Amino acid sequence: MLDxxxxxxxLAGLGVAxxxxxxxxxxxxxxxxxxxxxxxxxxxLGVAxxxxxxxPVFGGVLAVALAMAVLITALSGRGIGSDALxxxxxxxxxxxxxxxxxxxxxxxxxxxxxxxxxxxxxSAGDLAVIWAGVALVVALxxxxxxxxxxxxxxxxxxxxxxxxxxxxxxLMTLALAITVAVAIKVVGALLIAALLIIxxxxxxxxxxxxxxxxxxxxxxxxxxxxxxLMLSFAFDTPTGPxxxxxxxxxxxxxxxxxxxxGTAG
Amino acid sequence: MALIETRGLTLAHGGQIxxxxxxxxxxxxxxxxxxxxxxxxxxxLLRALIGALxxxxxxxxxxxxxxxxxxPQSLAIDATLPLTVARFxxxxxxxxxxxxxxxxxxxxxxxxxxxxxxxxSGGQFQRVLLARALLARPDILILDEATQGLDQPGxxxxxxxxxxxxxxxxCAVLMVSHDLxxxxxxxxxxxxxxxHVCCEGTPELVASAPEYRALFGTGTQGALALYRxxxxxxxxxxxxxxxHDHDPDHGHEAQx
Numbered sequence: 085m086l087d088x089x090x091x092x093x094x095l096a097g098l099g100v101a102x103x104x105x106x107x108x109x110x111x112x113x114x115x116x117x118x119x120x121x122x123x124x125x126x127x128x129l130g131v132a133x134x135x136x137x138x139x140p141v142f143g144g145v146l147a148v149a150l151a152m153a154v155l156i157t158a159l160s161g162r163g164i165g166s167d168a169l170x171x172x173x174x175x176x177x178x179x180x181x182x183x184x185x186x187x188x189x190x191x192x193x194x195x196x197x198x199x200x201x202x203x204x205x206x207s208a209g210d211l212a213v214i215w216a217g218v219a220l221v222v223a224l225x226x227x228x229x230x231x232x233x234x235x236x237x238x239x240x241x242x243x244x245x246x247x248x249x250x251x252x253x254x255l256m257t258l259a260l261a262i263t264v265a266v267a268i269k270v271v272g273a274l275l276i277a278a279l280l281i282i283x284x285x286x287x288x289x290x291x292x293x294x295x296x297x298x299x300x301x302x303x304x305x306x307x308x309x310x311x312x313l314m315l316s317f318a319f320d321t322p323t324g325p326x327x328x329x330x331x332x333x334x335x336x337x338x339x340x341x342x343x344x345x346g347t348a349g
Numbered sequence: 350m351a352l353i354e355t356r357g358l359t360l361a362h363g364g365q366i367x368x369x370x371x372x373x374x375x376x377x378x379x380x381x382x383x384x385x386x387x388x389x390x391x392x393x394l395l396r397a398l399i400g401a402l403x404x405x406x407x408x409x410x411x412x413x414x415x416x417x418x419x420x421p422q423s424l425a426i427d428a429t430l431p432l433t434v435a436r437f438x439x440x441x442x443x444x445x446x447x448x449x450x451x452x453x454x455x456x457x458x459x460x461x462x463x464x465x466x467x468x469x470s471g472g473q474f475q476r477v478l479l480a481r482a483l484l485a486r487p488d489i490l491i492l493d494e495a496t497q498g499l500d501q502p503g504x505x506x507x508x509x510x511x512x513x514x515x516x517x518x519x520c521a522v523l524m525v526s527h528d529l530x531x532x533x534x535x536x537x538x539x540x541x542x543x544x545h546v547c548c549e550g551t552p553e554l555v556a557s558a559p560e561y562r563a564l565f566g567t568g569t570q571g572a573l574a575l576y577r578x579x580x581x582x583x584x585x586x587x588x589x590x591x592x593h594d595h596d597p598d599h600g601h602e603a604q605x
Binding site: 112113114115230231233234236237238239240241242243244245247284285288291292293294296297 | 396399400401417418419421424426427429430431432433436437440441442465485491
């Protein structure tokens with residue numbers, strides 16, 4: 085019943101959801117939604133560069149996302165990383181990427197594919213890259229979970245316990261860049277941030293501890309990826325946006341339930 | 350040997366010097382209070398002592414393997430972060446349930462390990478921060494305006510708890526406050542800051558020092574005496590001395 089490419093798509097979606105969920109929790113806790121936006125929008129610039137230089141797209145996206153994330157981290161450390169500045173960077177990166185892609189001569193580029201993802205075109209090689217990236221991100225987060233969580237609560241509290249908050253922040257930045265690079269094929273540059281933030285936010289009302297929130301977010305993200313894939317088949321809709329729409333629907337339901345429970349209790 | 354010692358410590362914030370030329374040390378078991386008006390560099394000094402602020406000049410030396418229990422001024426936990434008291438107390442190192450119960454008790458709290466941090470009252474929250482600091486079995490407890498947001502009886506009872514903790518654990522205590530009348534009497538030594546060290550010594554001596562009076566007026570004398578009423582203890586040798594290198598940039602016209 086399931087064709088091979090559907091299984092590949094399902095595995096790709098599941099993998100990305102698995103890495104994005106715990107990372108997305110940190111993005112939400114640290115109020116870094118715009119940071120995620122800017123990094124993922126810059127991915128398009130990476131695509132253009134990689135194609136222009138005839139390099140693997142994954143590598144180009146990873147390099148540019150990493151550069152962007154480090155740049156923003158450095159700027160925010162100097163106290164000018166305001167909301168507005170992040171907004172400017174996020175959208176400027178996207179616009180520049182679109183312009184750069186249009187300059188590429190002789191390459192027929194499916195721009196839609198990079199903007200919204202092309203999960204049904206995931207090859208076996210893509211799948212290997214995606215899961216290697218996912219494994220790396222999950223391992224990184226599991227290894228640094230406690231120091232990262234402490235630094236998220238309060239950099240000073242972490243420092244007093246012998247944790248270097250800047251180093252933890254940098255590791256998180258690295259994880260974010262890897263996630264963006266592997267997720268671009270699945271949901272596209274425009275919606276990567278959504279995959280980070282929405283499952284985490286939807287998990288919040290059901291969680292009593294940070295770890296529970298990460299696990300619930302992973303379940304919601306995974307279910308949204310699989311469900312979105314099926315829905316996009318049934319209704320012939322673009323897959324990436326369908327996955328994000330489903331996650332958003334889960335968010336609405338869970339938040340309403342949480343609010344109802346809050347007023348009842 | 351000093352637990353923490355600074356020499357000629359100068360701190361800057363955004364290119365602006367907030368504190369200059371501080372020679373400071375705190376020894377085992379001492380209670381030292383830092384007072385000073387807003388913006389006098391108190392919190393910056395604490396942050397430099399724990400290593401969160403890189404000095405613009407001078408040095409900070411911490412004893413090897415020093416365990417610091419830090420209680421910040423406040424902690425804004427994002428509403429999106431679910432956190433039980435028990436989980437918070439286990440950050441960054443895990444402790445047994447018995448240790449956690451003991452730390453909560455020592456901080457003067459009932460067993461609320463399973464409650465959410467967001468649901469605590471202001472006083473409970475500060476005491477949970479204290480319990481977390483105690484779990485590290487600190488050599489030194491550092492409190493930054495830990496009673497902000499508490500009413501006066503709440504603050505007084507919080508500080509009585511600190512004294513009890515010091516008695517039990519024998520750790521040094523370094524605190525910043527502008528609740529002068531509550532804090533000072535419990536201290537072995539008071540350091541008065543206003544961009545530099547204005548004066549330093551036993552609470553009585555600092556309270557009567559002209560530099561201190563210029564900063565805070567004389568209004569706290571009565572309350573200080575009141576508090577001393579219930580706490581009588583002896584002080585070490587007179588360590589009071591004045592710094593006469595007053596910088597003209599730091600006028601003393603500020604009044605409370």
